[in-house]
Amino acid sequence: MLKSALVFRNAFKILKTKYLPYTKELQKVGGALDDEDWDKIASFxxxxxxxxxxxxxxxxxxxxxxxxxxxxxxxxxxxxxxxxxxxxxxxxxxxxxxxxxxxxx
Incomplete structure (x- = not known):
């Protein structure tokens, strides 16, 4: 699942900046992933x-x-x-x- 999500890294980044309900929903569980989080996933x-x-x-x-x-x-x-x-x-x-x-x- 992480491997599949990593393919759509840029899409998640755009979604984070353009779609407010996505960002608000993820704030309930700690917020959307930033570049540092994606880099950790890629190295893991x-x-x-x-x-x-x-x-x-x-x-x-x-x-x-x-x-x-x-x-x-x-x-x-x-x-x-x-x-x-x-x-x-x-x-x-x-x-x-x-x-x-x-x-x-």
Whole structure:
């Protein structure tokens, strides 16, 4: 859903400036997204994609083999480690917290 919304980023921006009922309605839940929010979404999507792909791999088949499982777990750990050096502070903070839990398990 975020990926689809990101495609219409400019449309949401125009809607925010041109259509007052849209802006008023979103004020009830914190307001419409600004450029900084859209940038956070864009930087978060690749990080989220690895978990989506892994979930499909784990549950998409009745016969998950050990080597596939290990590769997916390794890939998740690798992506978390790479995300710790991300420029976005939100992603960096989330990756640090996830690394602690990942290393624990």
């Amino acid at each position: 999507l690749p990080f989220r994609q690895i978990f989506y792909d892994s979930t499909l791999s784990f549950f998409g088949s009745r016969y998950v083999t050990g080597n596939t499982f290990v590769e997916e777990i390794y890939d998740i750990g690798y992506r978390i480690n790479r995300s710790i050096d991300d420029l976005n502070d939100g992603v960096k903070s989330m990756a640090r917290q996830m690394k602690m839990k990942f290393d624990k398990y």
